[in-house]
Amino acid sequence: MNKIISSIPLLLMIFLSGCQSNINNSSQETEVIEDDNGFIDFYHKFHTDSLFQMAHISFPLEGTPSVSDTVYDGTGTYYHQKEDWLMHRPIDMSTGEFKNEFDMGEVLVTERIINNQNFMLVRRFYFNGKDWSLIYYGDLNPIK
Numbered sequence: 001m002n003k004i005i006s007s008i009p010l011l012l013m014i015f016l017s018g019c020q021s022n023i024n025n026s027s028q029e030t031e032v033i034e035d036d037n038g039f040i041d042f043y044h045k046f047h048t049d050s051l052f053q054m055a056h057i058s059f060p061l062e063g064t065p066s067v068s069d070t071v072y073d074g075t076g077t078y079y080h081q082k083e084d085w086l087m088h089r090p091i092d093m094s095t096g097e098f099k100n101e102f103d104m105g106e107v108l109v110t111e112r113i114i115n116n117q118n119f120m121l122v123r124r125f126y127f128n129g130k131d132w133s134l135i136y137y138g139d140l141n142p143i144k
Contacts, residue, residue: 039109039125042132047090056133057085063137067119080137118143 045052060079091098091113103110107127114120120143124136 037106037127037132039104039127039132042125046132046134047088050087053087054082054085056131057082058133058135059085061085061134061137063122064139064141066139067141080139114143115140 042056046056047053059082061081062077063080064078065080091100093099096116098113098115100111100113102112107129109125109132111123111125112120113123119140120138121140122136122138123134125132126135
């Protein structure tokens with residue numbers, strides 16, 4: 001069953017408690033869900049440990065480049081290369097400039113980070129039964 005998480009400040013608090021939450025923005029109700037596969041711990045370490053991050057990305061990484069990339073014409077499959085990778089760090093969601101949503105599955109998590117100028121990036125993480133890895137990265141592009 002998929003759940004959507006739409007508040008990073010709350011997610012950071014959840015890191016400390018080891019639980020996941022589902023936020024309903026209209027009522028601010030919180031539902032606590034078990035984190036059987038350790039995604040929250042993985043997500044935190046992925047953004048704070050550069051060696052861990054690089055070890056948990058399936059390069060070449062399928063996805064899309066940033067809107068500013070003039071090399072990719074939008075056709076065919078695009079792959080991010082290890083030598084060009086820029087480290088992903090936590091984004092401060094408290095400024096209101098960004099929001100994020102998670103579709104949580106047992107082995108696949110899709111994260112969408114959307115800024116207030118209608119641009120979005122997408123990341124997909126996969127659990128192989130032992131470890132989580134980033135398997136897809138769609139860089140920041142306009143929402144169509």
